[in-house]
Amino acid sequence: MSIKIIPQDQLELQATNSVIKQIPLLFYPSxxxxxxxxxxxxxxxxxxxxxxxxxxxxxxxxxxxxxxxxxxxxxxxxxxxxxxxxxxxxxxxxxxxxxxxxxxxxxxxxxxxxxxxxxxxxxxxxxxxxxxxxxxxxxxxxxxxxxxxxxxxxxxxxxxxxxxxxxxxQIKGKAIAENTDKLWLCPVCNSMPTASVIQLGSHNGLRYLHCSLCESEWYVPRVKCTCCDNMKGIQYLSLEKELAATKTECCDVCHSYLKILDQDKDPHIEVIADDIASLILDIKTEEEGFAKSGINPFIFAK
Ligand SMILES: [Zn+2]
Ligand SMILES: [Zn+2]
CATH class of the missing domain: 3.90.1670.10 (FdhE-like domain)
Structure with missing residues (x-):
């Protein structure tokens, strides 16, 4: 696990080992x-x-x-x-x-x-x-x-x-990370993500994975497979043109995909809701040979 949560009072001791200091790594849910x-x-x-x-x-x-x-x-x-x-x-x-x-x-x-x-x-x-x-x-x-x-x-x-x-x-711990590898599962509860989201405005287009269980969001760099860390040949599929707020991020190495939802393009986006509503994009992406590397709490029935 790459993002680790530590008690606030241990932050100063650990901070010197953390190479990622400027980026908010984790958002607990509200x-x-x-x-x-x-x-x-x-x-x-x-x-x-x-x-x-x-x-x-x-x-x-x-x-x-x-x-x-x-x-x-x-x-x-x-x-x-x-x-x-x-x-x-x-x-x-x-x-x-x-x-x-x-x-x-x-x-x-x-x-x-x-x-x-x-x-x-x-x-x-x-x-x-x-x-x-x-x-x-x-x-x-x-x-x-x-x-x-x-x-x-x-x-x-x-x-x-x-x-x-x-x-x-209710967890008061601070998130630290020494690198940005192996961020596939939620650092809070160890569950799979539903999709990733580019949060509105304040975080300079950073991308976060949204947990399917505890609803926390954690940082993963852009243009990187969220399932195997591959950074080469990542491709994006969407139903509309390039400006689409909802795309699938597809990896040619592990043949997985996950949706990436951009709140800068549509501020009303809510990860779980928009992931279900764009089910047709899942079908199209699966037709291209990719398998989803996340789960949506509302789409378990096969
Ligand atoms: Zn979680
Ligand atoms: Zn991959």
Whole structure:
């Protein structure tokens, strides 16, 4: 792992070893606003989309995630998690407790008037014992996505995200890095990214990967494969011309791709929402022989 999170009071000791000092390496999420913003963006994207109904469904989930945080926030002292070399919220550093299941129960119970298909998935999930749910969550956190039904995964992952996102926002550690290699997984929770984003304005066009689980964002240099560090022959595909705000960044060495979303070209971009809405670009990129090196919490069902 190249980005390491250390307690604030150790910063001066470690700073001399860090070669990347000027760049903000890590942004923790803001749970109180993040899901509200996502729901708004999904609703707006649904206005002119061939997958309008699905975007509206995702917007409802994001709204419910915002409500879970509003009505049942968690506040845990996570400072002790910075005493190891592992990402603080990784499973190896923080075993998963059942707490996240309260969010799942509330999420499932909050659906009253919905489609038959969604009702079926919700009923199916409600029949799971706590042990079974824990088992499914652990499979997902370990990246064993084919071990859990994709429709169930959306609800489980959304609840886990609400839990991890709040923990991530409470970490007070500072990020340091000695180089910019091997930045493939989230330095906070060790999960895969969804896409990368060029943040609006203030950071001089720097690129950050957005975590699919804890919603943190971490720095990766531009024009570099986010899966194998290759920097040669990276190509960009888009549905429109060069000025497109959403492109896929494709690597000829490992044949993977990930989307890169440019907020300087469209300030309304929200990573998870825009990644789902541009599903056609995924299909086109996969037709060219590339495989996605990230996951979107709303696109597990195959
Ligand atoms: Zn993360
Ligand atoms: Zn690559």
């Amino acid at each position: 749970p109180k606003t993040l899901y509200i913003h996502r729901a708004e963006r999904l609703t707006s994207l649904a206005n002119n989309s061939p997958i309008s109904d699905y975007l509206k469904f995702c917007a409802i989930i994001a709204e419910k995630q915002a409500n879970l945080i509003k009505h049942n926030p968690i506040d845990i002292d996570v400072s002790c998690l910075l005493n190891s070399d592992r990402p603080p919220l990784s499973l190896a550093n923080l075993p998963l407790k059942n707490t996240w299941q309260d969010y799942l129960t509330s999420l499932l119970n909050s659906f009253s008037d919905t489609t038959q298909q969604i009702t079926l998935v919700i009923d199916q999930l409600k029949k799971n014992s706590s042990l079974e749910l824990q088992d499914k969550a652990l499979h997902l956190l370990k990246g064993e996505f084919d071990r859990v039904d994709g429709n169930e995964t959306i609800f489980i992952w959304s609840s886990l995200s609400v839990y991890y996102c709040q923990l991530a926002s």
